[in-house]
Amino acid sequence: MKKIIYESPYVTADTVIFTIQDGVLKVLLIKRADVPFKGSPALPGVFLLKNESGLEAAKRALRSKTGVQAGGYLEQLYTFDSRFRDPRGHTISITYFALVEEKNLKIRLGKNLPNRQAGIQSPKLYPVNKLPRLAFDHKEIIELALLRLRAKLEYTNVVYSILQKFFAFSELQKAYEIIFGRKLDKRNFRKKFLSLDLIRPTKQILRGTRSRPAKLYEFKSRKPSSLKKFF
Amino acid sequence: MKKIIYESPYVTADTVIFTIQDGVLKVLLIKRADVPFKGSPALPGVFLLKNESGLEAAKRALRSKTGVQAGGYLEQLYTFDSRFRDPRGHTISITYFALVEEKNLKIRLGKNLPNRQAGIQSPKLYPVNKLPRLAFDHKEIIELALLRLRAKLEYTNVVYSILQKFFAFSELQKAYEIIFGRKLDKRNFRKKFLSLDLIRPTKQILRGTRSRPAKLYEFKSRKPSSLKKFF
DNA sequence: TTTAATAGTGTTTATTATACACTAACACTA
DNA sequence: TAGTGTTAGTGTATAATAAACACTATTAAA
Numbered sequence: 450m451k452k453i454i455y456e457s458p459y460v461t462a463d464t465v466i467f468t469i470q471d472g473v474l475k476v477l478l479i480k481r482a483d484v485p486f487k488g489s490p491a492l493p494g495v496f497l498l499k500n501e502s503g504l505e506a507a508k509r510a511l512r513s514k515t516g517v518q519a520g521g522y523l524e525q526l527y528t529f530d531s532r533f534r535d536p537r538g539h540t541i542s543i544t545y546f547a548l549v550e551e552k553n554l555k556i557r558l559g560k561n562l563p564n565r566q567a568g569i570q571s572p573k574l575y576p577v578n579k580l581p582r583l584a585f586d587h588k589e590i591i592e593l594a595l596l597r598l599r600a601k602l603e604y605t606n607v608v609y610s611i612l613q614k615f616f617a618f619s620e621l622q623k624a625y626e627i628i629f630g631r632k633l634d635k636r637n638f639r640k641k642f643l644s645l646d647l648i649r650p651t652k653q654i655l656r657g658t659r660s661r662p663a664k665l666y667e668f669k670s671r672k673p674s675s676l677k678k679f680f
Numbered sequence: 681m682k683k684i685i686y687e688s689p690y691v692t693a694d695t696v697i698f699t700i701q702d703g704v705l706k707v708l709l710i711k712r713a714d715v716p717f718k719g720s721p722a723l724p725g726v727f728l729l730k731n732e733s734g735l736e737a738a739k740r741a742l743r744s745k746t747g748v749q750a751g752g753y754l755e756q757l758y759t760f761d762s763r764f765r766d767p768r769g770h771t772i773s774i775t776y777f778a779l780v781e782e783k784n785l786k787i788r789l790g791k792n793l794p795n796r797q798a799g800i801q802s803p804k805l806y807p808v809n810k811l812p813r814l815a816f817d818h819k820e821i822i823e824l825a826l827l828r829l830r831a832k833l834e835y836t837n838v839v840y841s842i843l844q845k846f847f848a849f850s851e852l853q854k855a856y857e858i859i860f861g862r863k864l865d866k867r868n869f870r871k872k873f874l875s876l877d878l879i880r881p882t883k884q885i886l887r888g889t890r891s892r893p894a895k896l897y898e899f900k901s902r903k904p905s906s907l908k909k910f911f
Numbered sequence: 912t913t914t915a916a917t918a919g920t921g922t923t924t925a926t927t928a929t930a931c932a933c934t935a936a937c938a939c940t941a
Numbered sequence: 942t943a944g945t946g947t948t949a950g951t952g953t954a955t956a957a958t959a960a961a962c963a964c965t966a967t968t969a970a971a
Contacts, residue, residue: 458691458728460688460689460691497688497689499770500770502762502763503772525758527756528734528756539730539731541691541734541774543761543772618918635918636919636920637959639920640959656969659969660916661918661968662918865930866951867950867951867952868928872928887937888937890939891937891949892936892938892948892949892950893948894948894949894950
Protein backbone atom coordinates (compact mmCIF):
# COMPACT_ATOMS: atom_id res chain seq x y z
CA MET A 450 0.00 0.00 0.00
CA LYS A 451 1.17 3.46 -0.87
CA LYS A 452 2.47 5.70 1.88
CA ILE A 453 -0.54 6.99 3.70
CA ILE A 454 -0.75 10.70 3.22
CA TYR A 455 -3.83 11.09 5.33
CA GLU A 456 -5.03 10.16 8.75
CA SER A 457 -7.61 7.40 8.90
CA PRO A 458 -10.78 8.40 10.63
CA TYR A 459 -11.76 6.34 13.62
CA VAL A 460 -14.34 3.72 12.84
CA THR A 461 -17.02 2.53 15.20
CA ALA A 462 -19.92 0.13 14.91
CA ASP A 463 -23.08 1.31 16.64
CA THR A 464 -26.14 -0.86 16.90
CA VAL A 465 -29.78 0.00 17.31
CA ILE A 466 -31.16 -2.91 19.30
CA PHE A 467 -34.92 -3.22 19.11
CA THR A 468 -37.00 -5.42 21.28
CA ILE A 469 -40.57 -5.60 22.48
CA GLN A 470 -41.16 -5.29 26.20
CA ASP A 471 -44.57 -5.05 27.82
CA GLY A 472 -46.19 -4.52 24.46
CA VAL A 473 -43.98 -1.58 23.57
CA LEU A 474 -41.18 -1.29 21.04
CA LYS A 475 -38.03 -0.32 22.85
CA VAL A 476 -34.43 0.46 22.08
CA LEU A 477 -31.50 -0.51 24.20
CA LEU A 478 -29.31 2.38 25.28
CA ILE A 479 -26.38 2.77 27.62
CA LYS A 480 -25.40 5.80 29.60
CA ARG A 481 -22.14 7.30 28.44
CA ALA A 482 -19.35 7.11 30.99
CA ASP A 483 -17.13 9.74 29.38
CA VAL A 484 -17.23 13.11 27.75
CA PRO A 485 -18.56 14.18 25.38
CA PHE A 486 -22.21 13.65 26.26
CA LYS A 487 -21.18 12.14 29.60
CA GLY A 488 -24.26 10.69 31.22
CA SER A 489 -26.37 10.87 28.07
CA PRO A 490 -27.99 7.75 26.76
CA ALA A 491 -26.32 6.47 23.62
CA LEU A 492 -26.34 3.51 21.31
CA PRO A 493 -24.05 0.70 22.34
CA GLY A 494 -21.01 0.80 20.11
CA VAL A 495 -17.41 -0.18 19.90
CA PHE A 496 -14.37 0.83 17.93
CA LEU A 497 -13.37 -1.61 15.27
CA LEU A 498 -10.45 -3.80 16.20
CA LYS A 499 -7.68 -4.56 13.78
CA ASN A 500 -9.05 -6.65 10.93
CA GLU A 501 -12.47 -6.74 12.47
CA SER A 502 -15.44 -6.18 10.19
CA GLY A 503 -18.25 -3.88 11.17
CA LEU A 504 -20.63 -6.79 11.52
CA GLU A 505 -18.25 -8.61 13.83
CA ALA A 506 -17.83 -5.46 15.87
CA ALA A 507 -21.58 -4.99 16.05
CA LYS A 508 -21.95 -8.56 17.29
CA ARG A 509 -19.24 -7.92 19.82
CA ALA A 510 -21.02 -4.82 21.08
CA LEU A 511 -24.24 -6.78 21.24
CA ARG A 512 -22.64 -9.53 23.27
CA SER A 513 -20.51 -7.45 25.57
CA LYS A 514 -23.03 -4.76 26.33
CA THR A 515 -26.25 -6.68 26.35
CA GLY A 516 -25.45 -10.32 26.79
CA VAL A 517 -27.25 -11.27 23.61
CA GLN A 518 -25.44 -14.23 22.18
CA ALA A 519 -27.19 -15.02 18.95
CA GLY A 520 -30.54 -15.70 17.39
CA GLY A 521 -31.47 -12.13 16.72
CA TYR A 522 -31.52 -10.36 13.42
CA LEU A 523 -28.71 -7.99 12.57
CA GLU A 524 -28.04 -6.00 9.44
CA GLN A 525 -26.12 -2.98 8.33
CA LEU A 526 -28.16 0.19 8.37
CA TYR A 527 -26.11 3.13 7.11
CA THR A 528 -22.74 4.72 7.58
CA PHE A 529 -22.71 8.05 9.34
CA ASP A 530 -19.58 9.98 8.62
CA SER A 531 -20.08 13.69 8.96
CA ARG A 532 -16.96 15.30 10.30
CA PHE A 533 -19.09 17.16 12.82
CA ARG A 534 -20.83 14.26 14.45
CA ASP A 535 -18.18 13.74 17.11
CA PRO A 536 -16.60 16.82 18.70
CA ARG A 537 -13.45 14.84 19.49
CA GLY A 538 -12.55 14.30 15.87
CA HIS A 539 -13.60 12.59 12.73
CA THR A 540 -15.32 9.36 13.60
CA ILE A 541 -17.19 7.19 11.17
CA SER A 542 -19.97 5.05 12.50
CA ILE A 543 -21.11 2.01 10.59
CA THR A 544 -24.52 1.48 12.08
CA TYR A 545 -26.53 -1.71 12.41
CA PHE A 546 -29.94 -2.55 13.58
CA ALA A 547 -30.88 -5.61 15.53
CA LEU A 548 -34.15 -7.19 16.48
CA VAL A 549 -33.99 -9.54 19.44
CA GLU A 550 -36.27 -11.34 21.83
CA GLU A 551 -36.66 -9.53 25.08
CA LYS A 552 -36.02 -12.64 27.11
CA ASN A 553 -32.51 -12.80 25.66
CA LEU A 554 -31.86 -9.31 26.88
CA LYS A 555 -33.62 -9.41 30.19
CA ILE A 556 -31.40 -11.92 31.85
CA ARG A 557 -28.39 -9.67 31.63
CA LEU A 558 -30.38 -6.54 32.19
CA GLY A 559 -31.86 -7.87 35.40
CA LYS A 560 -28.57 -8.99 36.85
CA ASN A 561 -26.74 -5.92 35.67
CA LEU A 562 -23.64 -6.79 33.83
CA PRO A 563 -20.69 -7.78 35.99
CA ASN A 564 -18.28 -5.13 34.77
CA ARG A 565 -20.55 -2.15 35.06
CA GLN A 566 -17.89 0.04 36.52
CA ALA A 567 -15.52 0.02 33.55
CA GLY A 568 -17.40 2.34 31.26
CA ILE A 569 -19.94 -0.34 30.46
CA GLN A 570 -22.94 1.42 31.81
CA SER A 571 -26.09 -0.38 32.76
CA PRO A 572 -28.09 -0.77 29.59
CA LYS A 573 -31.73 0.21 29.72
CA LEU A 574 -34.66 -0.10 27.38
CA TYR A 575 -36.38 3.07 26.21
CA PRO A 576 -39.67 3.23 24.28
CA VAL A 577 -38.90 4.38 20.75
CA ASN A 578 -41.63 6.97 20.80
CA LYS A 579 -40.44 8.55 24.03
CA LEU A 580 -36.74 8.85 23.51
CA PRO A 581 -34.73 11.12 25.77
CA ARG A 582 -32.10 13.49 24.42
CA LEU A 583 -29.34 11.32 23.03
CA ALA A 584 -25.61 11.60 22.53
CA PHE A 585 -24.16 12.46 19.11
CA ASP A 586 -26.50 11.90 16.15
CA HIS A 587 -27.91 8.78 17.71
CA LYS A 588 -31.50 9.93 17.63
CA GLU A 589 -31.30 10.34 13.89
CA ILE A 590 -29.81 6.86 13.64
CA ILE A 591 -32.65 5.33 15.62
CA GLU A 592 -35.23 7.07 13.48
CA LEU A 593 -33.66 5.72 10.33
CA ALA A 594 -33.46 2.27 11.88
CA LEU A 595 -37.13 2.36 12.70
CA LEU A 596 -38.05 3.23 9.12
CA ARG A 597 -35.90 0.41 7.90
CA LEU A 598 -37.28 -2.06 10.40
CA ARG A 599 -40.83 -1.30 9.34
CA ALA A 600 -39.92 -1.56 5.69
CA LYS A 601 -38.24 -4.90 6.29
CA LEU A 602 -41.28 -6.33 8.01
CA GLU A 603 -43.23 -5.84 4.81
CA TYR A 604 -41.27 -8.22 2.67
CA THR A 605 -39.01 -10.35 4.85
CA ASN A 606 -39.24 -12.89 7.63
CA VAL A 607 -37.22 -10.82 10.15
CA VAL A 608 -39.97 -10.94 12.70
CA TYR A 609 -38.97 -14.52 13.45
CA SER A 610 -36.22 -13.01 15.58
CA ILE A 611 -38.63 -11.80 18.25
CA LEU A 612 -40.91 -14.81 18.21
CA GLN A 613 -40.45 -18.18 19.76
CA LYS A 614 -40.07 -21.19 17.50
CA PHE A 615 -43.78 -21.95 17.82
CA PHE A 616 -46.16 -19.04 17.96
CA ALA A 617 -49.83 -18.23 17.65
CA PHE A 618 -51.04 -16.04 14.84
CA SER A 619 -52.17 -13.48 17.36
CA GLU A 620 -48.62 -13.18 18.71
CA LEU A 621 -47.31 -12.61 15.20
CA GLN A 622 -49.92 -9.97 14.55
CA LYS A 623 -49.25 -8.27 17.86
CA ALA A 624 -45.57 -7.95 17.00
CA TYR A 625 -46.49 -6.23 13.73
CA GLU A 626 -48.97 -3.95 15.44
CA ILE A 627 -46.48 -2.86 18.04
CA ILE A 628 -43.75 -2.16 15.52
CA PHE A 629 -46.02 -0.35 13.09
CA GLY A 630 -47.77 1.43 15.89
CA ARG A 631 -51.28 0.69 14.73
CA LYS A 632 -53.97 -1.96 14.85
CA LEU A 633 -54.28 -4.33 11.93
CA ASP A 634 -57.31 -6.20 10.72
CA LYS A 635 -57.19 -9.79 11.92
CA ARG A 636 -58.59 -11.45 8.82
CA ASN A 637 -56.65 -9.38 6.34
CA PHE A 638 -53.43 -9.84 8.25
CA ARG A 639 -53.85 -13.57 8.33
CA LYS A 640 -54.61 -13.76 4.64
CA LYS A 641 -51.73 -11.55 3.63
CA PHE A 642 -49.15 -13.14 5.87
CA LEU A 643 -50.09 -16.65 4.81
CA SER A 644 -49.80 -15.61 1.19
CA LEU A 645 -46.15 -14.70 1.84
CA ASP A 646 -45.56 -18.41 2.34
CA LEU A 647 -43.05 -17.85 5.15
CA ILE A 648 -44.70 -19.92 7.87
CA ARG A 649 -46.45 -23.26 8.24
CA PRO A 650 -48.92 -24.60 10.77
CA THR A 651 -47.65 -27.19 13.22
CA LYS A 652 -49.39 -29.82 15.30
CA GLN A 653 -48.67 -27.82 18.43
CA ILE A 654 -51.50 -26.11 20.21
CA LEU A 655 -51.30 -23.36 22.78
CA ARG A 656 -53.33 -24.37 25.80
CA GLY A 657 -53.95 -23.08 29.30
CA THR A 658 -55.01 -19.71 28.05
CA ARG A 659 -58.46 -19.33 29.52
CA SER A 660 -59.87 -19.10 26.01
CA ARG A 661 -59.99 -21.06 22.83
CA PRO A 662 -56.60 -22.69 22.22
CA ALA A 663 -54.60 -21.43 19.27
CA LYS A 664 -52.89 -23.44 16.58
CA LEU A 665 -49.20 -22.76 16.61
CA TYR A 666 -47.18 -21.89 13.52
CA GLU A 667 -43.50 -21.90 12.78
CA PHE A 668 -41.31 -20.14 10.25
CA LYS A 669 -40.19 -22.33 7.41
CA SER A 670 -36.79 -20.78 7.85
CA ARG A 671 -35.41 -18.86 10.78
CA LYS A 672 -32.64 -17.40 8.67
CA PRO A 673 -33.13 -13.99 7.09
CA SER A 674 -34.86 -14.33 3.75
CA SER A 675 -36.24 -11.70 1.47
CA LEU A 676 -39.09 -11.90 -0.96
CA LYS A 677 -38.71 -9.16 -3.50
CA LYS A 678 -36.47 -6.40 -4.71
CA PHE A 679 -33.79 -4.72 -2.59
CA PHE A 680 -30.96 -6.54 -0.91
CA MET B 681 -10.56 10.44 23.28
CA LYS B 682 -9.16 7.38 24.97
CA LYS B 683 -5.81 6.08 23.88
CA ILE B 684 -6.36 4.19 20.69
CA ILE B 685 -5.62 0.58 21.27
CA TYR B 686 -6.34 -0.47 17.74
CA GLU B 687 -5.29 0.45 14.28
CA SER B 688 -7.88 2.26 12.20
CA PRO B 689 -8.73 0.53 8.97
CA TYR B 690 -8.20 2.51 5.81
CA VAL B 691 -11.33 4.08 4.50
CA THR B 692 -12.13 4.66 0.85
CA ALA B 693 -15.11 5.99 -1.01
CA ASP B 694 -15.91 4.10 -4.21
CA THR B 695 -18.60 5.22 -6.58
CA VAL B 696 -20.67 3.34 -9.11
CA ILE B 697 -21.32 5.89 -11.83
CA PHE B 698 -24.21 4.99 -14.09
CA THR B 699 -25.02 6.69 -17.33
CA ILE B 700 -26.89 5.88 -20.50
CA GLN B 701 -24.86 5.85 -23.70
CA ASP B 702 -26.20 4.76 -27.08
CA GLY B 703 -29.30 3.37 -25.44
CA VAL B 704 -27.35 1.18 -23.04
CA LEU B 705 -26.88 1.46 -19.29
CA LYS B 706 -23.18 1.74 -18.60
CA VAL B 707 -20.85 2.04 -15.65
CA LEU B 708 -17.73 4.11 -15.56
CA LEU B 709 -14.60 2.18 -14.66
CA ILE B 710 -10.93 2.99 -14.57
CA LYS B 711 -8.01 0.66 -15.13
CA ARG B 712 -5.97 0.12 -12.01
CA ALA B 713 -2.42 1.47 -12.23
CA ASP B 714 -1.05 -0.51 -9.30
CA VAL B 715 -1.10 -3.91 -7.74
CA PRO B 716 -3.18 -5.61 -6.64
CA PHE B 717 -5.40 -6.15 -9.66
CA LYS B 718 -3.04 -4.02 -11.75
CA GLY B 719 -4.66 -3.39 -15.09
CA SER B 720 -8.08 -4.60 -14.00
CA PRO B 721 -11.05 -2.30 -14.37
CA ALA B 722 -12.22 -0.94 -11.05
CA LEU B 723 -14.61 1.57 -9.61
CA PRO B 724 -13.22 5.05 -9.28
CA GLY B 725 -12.43 5.62 -5.63
CA VAL B 726 -10.28 7.63 -3.30
CA PHE B 727 -9.04 7.40 0.24
CA LEU B 728 -10.77 9.71 2.64
CA LEU B 729 -8.77 12.78 3.50
CA LYS B 730 -8.56 14.09 7.03
CA ASN B 731 -11.97 15.31 8.12
CA GLU B 732 -13.48 14.49 4.76
CA SER B 733 -16.86 12.78 4.71
CA GLY B 734 -17.53 9.86 2.45
CA LEU B 735 -19.90 11.90 0.35
CA GLU B 736 -17.33 14.63 -0.14
CA ALA B 737 -14.76 12.02 -1.07
CA ALA B 738 -17.18 10.44 -3.52
CA LYS B 739 -17.78 13.83 -5.13
CA ARG B 740 -14.06 14.38 -5.29
CA ALA B 741 -13.55 11.05 -7.03
CA LEU B 742 -16.36 11.91 -9.40
CA ARG B 743 -14.81 15.24 -10.29
CA SER B 744 -11.20 14.21 -10.45
CA LYS B 745 -11.66 10.98 -12.32
CA THR B 746 -14.54 11.79 -14.58
CA GLY B 747 -14.83 15.54 -14.84
CA VAL B 748 -18.41 15.50 -13.63
CA GLN B 749 -18.94 18.68 -11.70
CA ALA B 750 -22.47 18.50 -10.41
CA GLY B 751 -26.04 17.90 -11.39
CA GLY B 752 -26.01 14.17 -11.07
CA TYR B 753 -27.60 12.11 -8.36
CA LEU B 754 -25.38 10.65 -5.68
CA GLU B 755 -26.26 8.61 -2.63
CA GLN B 756 -24.65 6.23 -0.23
CA LEU B 757 -25.08 2.61 -1.20
CA TYR B 758 -23.50 0.34 1.40
CA THR B 759 -20.32 -0.06 3.35
CA PHE B 760 -18.16 -3.01 2.39
CA ASP B 761 -15.80 -3.93 5.13
CA SER B 762 -14.77 -7.55 4.99
CA ARG B 763 -11.19 -7.93 6.10
CA PHE B 764 -10.55 -10.06 3.02
CA ARG B 765 -11.67 -7.66 0.34
CA ASP B 766 -8.25 -6.05 -0.08
CA PRO B 767 -5.18 -8.27 0.05
CA ARG B 768 -3.06 -5.35 1.20
CA GLY B 769 -4.84 -4.97 4.49
CA HIS B 770 -8.10 -4.07 6.05
CA THR B 771 -9.80 -1.44 3.93
CA ILE B 772 -13.33 -0.26 4.37
CA SER B 773 -15.15 1.05 1.36
CA ILE B 774 -18.10 3.33 1.76
CA THR B 775 -19.76 2.96 -1.60
CA TYR B 776 -21.97 5.38 -3.46
CA PHE B 777 -23.94 5.27 -6.61
CA ALA B 778 -24.34 8.09 -9.05
CA LEU B 779 -26.56 8.67 -12.03
CA VAL B 780 -25.34 11.30 -14.46
CA GLU B 781 -26.01 12.58 -17.94
CA GLU B 782 -23.67 11.14 -20.50
CA LYS B 783 -22.92 14.50 -22.00
CA ASN B 784 -21.38 15.59 -18.70
CA LEU B 785 -19.07 12.62 -18.82
CA LYS B 786 -18.26 12.54 -22.47
CA ILE B 787 -16.38 15.81 -22.66
CA ARG B 788 -13.69 14.60 -20.35
CA LEU B 789 -13.78 11.09 -21.66
CA GLY B 790 -13.15 12.25 -25.18
CA LYS B 791 -10.30 14.53 -24.30
CA ASN B 792 -8.78 12.07 -21.90
CA LEU B 793 -8.01 13.64 -18.62
CA PRO B 794 -4.90 15.80 -18.48
CA ASN B 795 -3.13 13.90 -15.73
CA ARG B 796 -3.59 10.44 -17.09
CA GLN B 797 -0.04 9.43 -16.32
CA ALA B 798 -0.28 9.76 -12.55
CA GLY B 799 -2.27 6.65 -11.78
CA ILE B 800 -5.45 8.23 -13.04
CA GLN B 801 -6.22 5.82 -15.79
CA SER B 802 -8.45 6.68 -18.69
CA PRO B 803 -11.99 6.05 -17.56
CA LYS B 804 -14.19 4.00 -19.86
CA LEU B 805 -17.85 3.12 -19.94
CA TYR B 806 -18.83 -0.55 -19.76
CA PRO B 807 -22.32 -1.94 -20.33
CA VAL B 808 -23.63 -3.20 -17.01
CA ASN B 809 -24.76 -6.49 -18.46
CA LYS B 810 -21.38 -7.25 -20.03
CA LEU B 811 -18.98 -6.43 -17.26
CA PRO B 812 -15.41 -7.68 -17.46
CA ARG B 813 -13.65 -9.24 -14.50
CA LEU B 814 -13.23 -6.51 -11.94
CA ALA B 815 -10.81 -5.69 -9.17
CA PHE B 816 -11.65 -6.45 -5.54
CA ASP B 817 -15.34 -6.99 -4.80
CA HIS B 818 -16.33 -4.30 -7.24
CA LYS B 819 -18.60 -6.51 -9.30
CA GLU B 820 -20.69 -7.27 -6.26
CA ILE B 821 -20.87 -3.57 -5.53
CA ILE B 822 -22.12 -2.77 -9.00
CA GLU B 823 -24.75 -5.47 -8.80
CA LEU B 824 -26.04 -4.07 -5.54
CA ALA B 825 -25.99 -0.57 -6.98
CA LEU B 826 -28.06 -1.70 -9.93
CA LEU B 827 -30.69 -3.22 -7.67
CA ARG B 828 -30.81 -0.04 -5.67
CA LEU B 829 -31.00 2.15 -8.75
CA ARG B 830 -33.95 0.20 -10.08
CA ALA B 831 -35.68 0.30 -6.73
CA LYS B 832 -35.15 4.03 -6.51
CA LEU B 833 -36.68 4.64 -9.91
CA GLU B 834 -39.92 3.20 -8.62
CA TYR B 835 -40.61 5.80 -6.00
CA THR B 836 -38.29 8.77 -6.50
CA ASN B 837 -37.51 11.43 -9.05
CA VAL B 838 -33.86 10.40 -9.48
CA VAL B 839 -34.26 9.95 -13.19
CA TYR B 840 -34.18 13.73 -13.53
CA SER B 841 -30.43 13.41 -13.29
CA ILE B 842 -30.09 11.86 -16.72
CA LEU B 843 -32.71 13.97 -18.45
CA GLN B 844 -32.46 17.49 -19.72
CA LYS B 845 -34.57 20.17 -18.07
CA PHE B 846 -37.27 19.77 -20.73
CA PHE B 847 -37.96 16.31 -22.01
CA ALA B 848 -40.51 14.37 -23.97
CA PHE B 849 -42.46 11.58 -22.34
CA SER B 850 -40.86 9.11 -24.70
CA GLU B 851 -37.40 10.11 -23.49
CA LEU B 852 -38.47 9.55 -19.92
CA GLN B 853 -39.89 6.18 -20.76
CA LYS B 854 -36.82 5.17 -22.70
CA ALA B 855 -34.63 5.91 -19.67
CA TYR B 856 -36.79 3.61 -17.57
CA GLU B 857 -36.78 0.90 -20.18
CA ILE B 858 -33.02 0.96 -20.50
CA ILE B 859 -32.43 0.85 -16.76
CA PHE B 860 -35.01 -1.86 -16.14
CA GLY B 861 -33.94 -3.74 -19.20
CA ARG B 862 -37.41 -4.29 -20.58
CA LYS B 863 -40.08 -2.61 -22.66
CA LEU B 864 -42.87 -0.82 -20.87
CA ASP B 865 -46.39 -0.13 -22.05
CA LYS B 866 -46.68 3.43 -23.27
CA ARG B 867 -50.13 4.20 -21.94
CA ASN B 868 -49.65 2.54 -18.59
CA PHE B 869 -46.30 4.19 -18.09
CA ARG B 870 -47.73 7.60 -18.82
CA LYS B 871 -50.63 7.08 -16.46
CA LYS B 872 -48.51 5.77 -13.65
CA PHE B 873 -45.78 8.34 -13.91
CA LEU B 874 -48.21 11.23 -14.07
CA SER B 875 -49.94 9.88 -10.98
CA LEU B 876 -46.64 10.25 -9.11
CA ASP B 877 -47.07 13.97 -9.51
CA LEU B 878 -43.36 14.60 -10.04
CA ILE B 879 -43.49 16.37 -13.40
CA ARG B 880 -45.58 19.00 -15.13
CA PRO B 881 -46.18 19.83 -18.79
CA THR B 882 -44.54 22.96 -20.16
CA LYS B 883 -45.31 25.14 -23.14
CA GLN B 884 -42.22 23.86 -24.88
CA ILE B 885 -42.59 21.58 -27.83
CA LEU B 886 -40.01 19.34 -29.39
CA ARG B 887 -39.92 20.03 -33.14
CA GLY B 888 -37.82 19.05 -36.11
CA THR B 889 -38.26 15.39 -35.39
CA ARG B 890 -39.70 14.13 -38.66
CA SER B 891 -42.79 13.03 -36.79
CA ARG B 892 -45.47 14.52 -34.62
CA PRO B 893 -43.94 17.02 -32.22
CA ALA B 894 -43.92 16.09 -28.54
CA LYS B 895 -45.01 18.19 -25.62
CA LEU B 896 -42.13 18.70 -23.25
CA TYR B 897 -42.34 18.14 -19.53
CA GLU B 898 -40.17 19.21 -16.64
CA PHE B 899 -39.64 17.92 -13.13
CA LYS B 900 -41.31 20.00 -10.47
CA SER B 901 -38.10 19.63 -8.52
CA ARG B 902 -34.70 18.60 -9.71
CA LYS B 903 -33.56 17.83 -6.18
CA PRO B 904 -33.85 14.27 -4.91
CA SER B 905 -37.27 13.66 -3.46
CA SER B 906 -38.85 10.48 -2.29
CA LEU B 907 -42.47 9.51 -2.23
CA LYS B 908 -42.94 6.78 0.28
CA LYS B 909 -41.19 4.79 2.94
CA PHE B 910 -37.41 4.36 3.13
CA PHE B 911 -34.95 7.21 3.24
C1' DT C 912 -74.29 -24.45 32.52
C1' DT C 913 -73.12 -20.05 32.02
C1' DT C 914 -69.70 -16.56 31.19
C1' DA C 915 -65.48 -14.50 29.66
C1' DA C 916 -61.92 -14.55 26.46
C1' DT C 917 -59.56 -15.24 22.35
C1' DA C 918 -59.38 -18.23 17.84
C1' DG C 919 -60.85 -18.68 13.52
C1' DT C 920 -63.27 -17.88 9.19
C1' DG C 921 -65.55 -15.25 3.76
C1' DT C 922 -67.53 -11.97 1.12
C1' DT C 923 -68.18 -7.52 -0.81
C1' DT C 924 -66.19 -3.32 -2.39
C1' DA C 925 -62.54 -0.22 -3.73
C1' DT C 926 -58.12 0.43 -5.59
C1' DT C 927 -54.43 -0.56 -8.44
C1' DA C 928 -52.15 -2.97 -12.25
C1' DT C 929 -52.34 -4.93 -16.79
C1' DA C 930 -53.42 -5.70 -21.55
C1' DC C 931 -54.41 -3.82 -25.67
C1' DA C 932 -55.19 -0.47 -30.87
C1' DC C 933 -56.36 3.37 -33.05
C1' DT C 934 -56.13 8.54 -34.41
C1' DA C 935 -53.19 12.99 -34.54
C1' DA C 936 -49.54 15.87 -36.11
C1' DC C 937 -45.70 16.79 -38.20
C1' DA C 938 -41.50 16.20 -41.96
C1' DC C 939 -40.29 14.53 -46.05
C1' DT C 940 -40.68 13.23 -50.82
C1' DA C 941 -42.57 12.29 -55.18
C1' DT D 942 -50.06 19.01 -52.43
C1' DA D 943 -51.13 14.28 -51.68
C1' DG D 944 -49.26 10.55 -49.83
C1' DT D 945 -46.14 8.15 -46.68
C1' DG D 946 -43.38 7.35 -42.69
C1' DT D 947 -42.74 8.18 -37.93
C1' DT D 948 -43.64 9.09 -33.37
C1' DA D 949 -47.24 11.39 -30.08
C1' DG D 950 -51.13 10.88 -27.71
C1' DT D 951 -55.29 8.79 -25.80
C1' DG D 952 -59.33 5.11 -23.03
C1' DT D 953 -61.45 1.03 -21.67
C1' DA D 954 -62.08 -3.56 -20.10
C1' DT D 955 -60.19 -7.13 -17.17
C1' DA D 956 -57.42 -9.04 -13.53
C1' DA D 957 -55.17 -8.74 -9.22
C1' DT D 958 -54.64 -6.86 -4.85
C1' DA D 959 -56.08 -4.33 -0.72
C1' DA D 960 -59.56 -2.90 2.57
C1' DA D 961 -63.67 -3.08 5.20
C1' DC D 962 -66.43 -5.65 7.98
C1' DA D 963 -69.24 -9.56 12.00
C1' DC D 964 -70.19 -13.73 13.47
C1' DT D 965 -69.33 -18.67 15.26
C1' DA D 966 -65.99 -21.98 17.73
C1' DT D 967 -63.48 -23.63 21.62
C1' DT D 968 -61.62 -23.60 25.77
C1' DA D 969 -61.04 -22.26 31.14
C1' DA D 970 -63.08 -20.60 35.00
C1' DA D 971 -66.75 -19.60 37.96
